[in-house]
Amino acid sequence: MIPIAKPSVGEDEALAAATVIRSGMLASGEEVTQFENEFSSFTGSNHAIATSSGTTALHAALLAAGITTGDEVIIPAFTFIATATSISMCNATPVIADVENTFYCLDPESLLEQITPKTRAIIPVHLFGQPCDMNAIRQISDDHNLVLIEDCAQAHGARYHGNSVGTFGKSGCFSFYPTKNMTTGEGGMITTHDDALAEHVRQLINHGQESKYSHTMIGYNYRLTNIGAAIGRVQLQKLPEFNRMRQENAAFYQKHITRNGILCPPLRPGCEHVFHQYAIRVLPECDLSRDRLIQALTRAGIGTAIHYPTPVHHQPVYMGMIKGSNAPVSTRLASEILSIPVWPGLSTEELSYICQIINEAA
Numbered sequence: 001m002i003p004i005a006k007p008s009v010g011e012d013e014a015l016a017a018a019t020v021i022r023s024g025m026l027a028s029g030e031e032v033t034q035f036e037n038e039f040s041s042f043t044g045s046n047h048a049i050a051t052s053s054g055t056t057a058l059h060a061a062l063l064a065a066g067i068t069t070g071d072e073v074i075i076p077a078f079t080f081i082a083t084a085t086s087i088s089m090c091n092a093t094p095v096i097a098d099v100e101n102t103f104y105c106l107d108p109e110s111l112l113e114q115i116t117p118k119t120r121a122i123i124p125v126h127l128f129g130q131p132c133d134m135n136a137i138r139q140i141s142d143d144h145n146l147v148l149i150e151d152c153a154q155a156h157g158a159r160y161h162g163n164s165v166g167t168f169g170k171s172g173c174f175s176f177y178p179t180k181n182m183t184t185g186e187g188g189m190i191t192t193h194d195d196a197l198a199e200h201v202r203q204l205i206n207h208g209q210e211s212k213y214s215h216t217m218i219g220y221n222y223r224l225t226n227i228g229a230a231i232g233r234v235q236l237q238k239l240p241e242f243n244r245m246r247q248e249n250a251a252f253y254q255k256h257i258t259r260n261g262i263l264c265p266p267l268r269p270g271c272e273h274v275f276h277q278y279a280i281r282v283l284p285e286c287d288l289s290r291d292r293l294i295q296a297l298t299r300a301g302i303g304t305a306i307h308y309p310t311p312v313h314h315q316p317v318y319m320g321m322i323k324g325s326n327a328p329v330s331t332r333l334a335s336e337i338l339s340i341p342v343w344p345g346l347s348t349e350e351l352s353y354i355c356q357i358i359n360e361a362a
């Protein structure tokens, strides 16, 4: 069986976690501080603040940006649900924009159409590891005085014209869930250049504590543990190699998937895509339906997944409640997209086998 995702963790991570456990210092402490320093150097942001997940990173980043009741925040329809729910957690309103037909990321034109006097922020999502059109999106956020928060949950190490994602706006939010390009078990990180925002976030994720047992705001326990940070420090060292292997796997697919009607993901010029997912598209002109292709791959012992079968505005939790575009591109993508394995460590034989099944399945 070739699984759709496989976390690359081993003895190095086990040793790092065991060292923390033996030290007895399990909660947030020195390992977390070291991890934050290393992550801020890696991204080139002035600050990095570790959190308990990507969702809590988004929630804290939105709260620290002052997003509250009555505010509208524009997001792409084609993303994981947490991009939207973190806004709802602030009692603000997620507003849907569509994505680009070519790169599957927030479409700047659709974004512009959704701006109202209530719009306060934009969350572009670097979906599947492909950077968004940050020049256009940043221009729009500057022109309309909107807070820009990047959802980098799927894009550790991705670069837009040489700069790391998570450095273009007010803040960037990363996830370290086990299937991501690097993991801490569960965990997240907020990057920012803004000193005041960093301080505010630190307080928000630690019970609103300003100094020992003095609480000056409603806060949360969104801290990362030392155990998670120790694993994350090892993973961060390995991340460039992990990403290189994902890129090599993607290049292999690009070359060897030759079936008519199957579209491999295009690369945005000037960017470094880090292939959190390798999402092919099964177009209407393909002689095999997506369902039939999934069946063939499953029979062959190859894991697949649909990221995502339901755009945010069609999710039961938001049905009929969410504002914005009806997002026809996102709706179409949801019916055509199919993720195939791209994790580091896939062998050439496995990659060839996957291509063979995709090219020849009847």
Ligand SMILES: Cc1ncc(COP(=O)(O)O)c(C=O)c1O
Pocket: 053, 054, 055, 056, 079, 080, 082, 083, 125, 151, 153, 154, 174, 175, 176, 177, 187, 188
């Ligand atoms: C685009 C996106 N945003 C946010 C999240 C939330 O991250 P976490 O699962 O760490 O809470 C994820 C995680 O899957 C994601 O893919």
